[in-house]
Amino acid sequence: MTEALFLKPVFQEKIWGGNKLHTVFGFDLPSDRIGENWVISAHPHGASTIENGKFKGERLDDLWKNHPELFGSNCESVFPLLTKILDAKDDLSIQVHPNDAYAKEHEGELGKTECWYIIDAEIGAEIIYNHYARTKQELMEMIRTDNWSELLRRVPVKKGDFFYVPSGTIHAIGKGTLVLETQQSSDTTYRVYDYDRTDGNGRKRQLHKKQSVDVTTVPGLTPKLEIKTDNYGDSSIVTYLSNRFFNVYEWNIKGALKMVKKDAPFVLVTVVEGSGELVIEETVYPLQMGTSCILPVGIEDWLVKGNLKIIASEPGYH
Incomplete structure (x- = not known):
């Protein structure tokens, strides 16, 4: 595994x-x-x-x-x-x-x-x-x-x-x-x-x-963000950015949310609020504020449980 x-x-x-x-x-x-x-x-x-x-x-x-x-x-x-x-x-x-x-x-x-x-x-x-x-x-x-x-x-x-x-x-x-x-x-x-x-x-x-x-870019440019929120019961996923540099998300977990990797080969994860668990097949990893991990190739889906907020990112070259 x-x-x-x-x-x-x-x-x-x-x-x-x-x-x-x-x-x-x-x-x-x-x-x-x-x-x-x-x-x-x-x-x-x-x-x-x-x-x-x-x-x-x-x-x-x-x-x-x-x-x-x-x-x-x-x-x-x-x-x-x-x-x-x-x-x-x-x-x-x-x-x-x-x-x-x-x-x-x-x-x-x-x-x-x-x-x-x-x-x-x-x-x-x-x-x-x-x-x-x-x-x-x-x-x-x-x-x-x-x-x-x-x-x-x-x-x-x-x-x-x-x-x-x-x-x-x-x-x-x-x-x-x-x-x-x-x-x-x-x-x-x-x-x-x-x-x-x-x-x-x-x-x-x-x-x-x-x-x-x-x-420096002159005149200065302020990019317009197209922020999207998808709700899954009490939980949600906010997509902040998706471009050639990176895709950046906010995972708001209240209870449990099953997640599936999309196009990116790996995902970067950092907990910025609360605590919970990351479940991959039969393995349970504790999550707390400041915990960071990478979900590499081979992990296609996972479960996040608890009451916590995560900022996740992916490389944007896929």
Whole structure:
């Protein structure tokens, strides 16, 4: 029987991080400034480790390379997706990510298109989402003169919101938000502005103004989402996105829901609320907040039981 692949996460300390990954999710953190939890990752800057079964102890990047049968016949050269949970105790830098072509030429990796599910948000929390510059020249001038109030578009956020952030979109997650991020497997970030703050050694973080102007989409585009909800008794499946990068879903389980894999060879799963069980044939796996796993090739259907909310994703190349 094919097993679900449960994963040990990788924690990333950040200048803007906090400790909600412990207080909310119960993770044992190495410090109280953990900004990112890479819960499903095969990226060389932080690869997850398999925690169960036949492949226990193996890194996901090695599994992708050595056991392609688990992931389907259309495997790309690198594992295509990366799932994170972010705790923004403070504001993230104003930033932008390149597309595949620019990232391949300048960074040697994938571009970074991403999306955010807001797990929780404090009252008054907001994000930076896009900009108001009409031309590249205007964008450069606003950045040069630190005219952030006129350049940046601020958007209030609340628990349950969803945002699609294509490459080329100027953005920043604001303080007081807890976010599940689904993205291409890339760690390339170009900082436009970082509030002149310094790290523990009194140094400012590097900015990438030229690269930022190079890759920013001007004028800014706000994609229109076609969110669809399918109800199954008291449970539901919300489809947030379906494109060439990824398909992203929210599974709301109240009781039990039998699910069947569709076209994608494998599915990424992270519990963001509640608890329950994942049942595959005769095997029962406990699920709690923060649990992440991959349902590889060979698992065609499964049952989810309990009272919980899951963000699931699939590669979009099928």
